[in-house]
Amino acid sequence: MHNEEDVYEDEPVYSGPSRSQKKREMTALQKVAERLLKQSDDLIKKSGFPDYFIEAILHAKTITAHEGKRRQVQYIGKLIRGFDPQPIIDFLDNIEFGNRDDNMKFHKIEKWRDKLIEGDFSILDELMELYPHAERQRLSQLARNAKKEIEKKKPLKSSKALFKALREMVESAS
Numbered sequence: 001m002h003n004e005e006d007v008y009e010d011e012p013v014y015s016g017p018s019r020s021q022k023k024r025e026m027t028a029l030q031k032v033a034e035r036l037l038k039q040s041d042d043l044i045k046k047s048g049f050p051d052y053f054i055e056a057i058l059h060a061k062t063i064t065a066h067e068g069k070r071r072q073v074q075y076i077g078k079l080i081r082g083f084d085p086q087p088i089i090d091f092l093d094n095i096e097f098g099n100r101d102d103n104m105k106f107h108k109i110e111k112w113r114d115k116l117i118e119g120d121f122s123i124l125d126e127l128m129e130l131y132p133h134a135e136r137q138r139l140s141q142l143a144r145n146a147k148k149e150i151e152k153k154k155p156l157k158s159s160k161a162l163f164k165a166l167r168e169m170v171e172s173a174s
Helices: 004-007 017-037 042-047 051-062 065-083 086-118 122-130 136-151 158-174
Strands: none
Touching: 017 051, 017 065, 017 086, 042 051, 051 065, 065 086, 086 122, 086 136, 122 136, 122 158, 136 158
């Protein structure tokens, strides 16, 4: 008969992640480091990251030699391993997706302005439902003035004022 110790000798003992898993994780952290390098110096300085980490990022941005930059990115990836990378990823996502959201909002406001200038005042009904605090009369007046300015090839003062009014309307609702 076998005793219990003999039965367990053949089973492999888990010794942590495999080498390929570790390499995948390091590559992912290096990609985070590359995303950090694309941000402005001011943004990196204001990020609240540790000073040594900020210095490593700013130093990497000054390196012009390909191999030197690659090694510095690896080093930054190694530094990230020393603490939780999620706040860094959240920081980058907030910057990148925040900008995307702002751009989408900007384009939506442009479309509203253009439709109003074209004379599509049905958009005002939708805007009044979405933003009950909006000044319907002011928006329609600015749209009519902007249309006249375009027809007479005058400076687009009312068009800009209409855009500003729409943007303020959206921002005050947020």
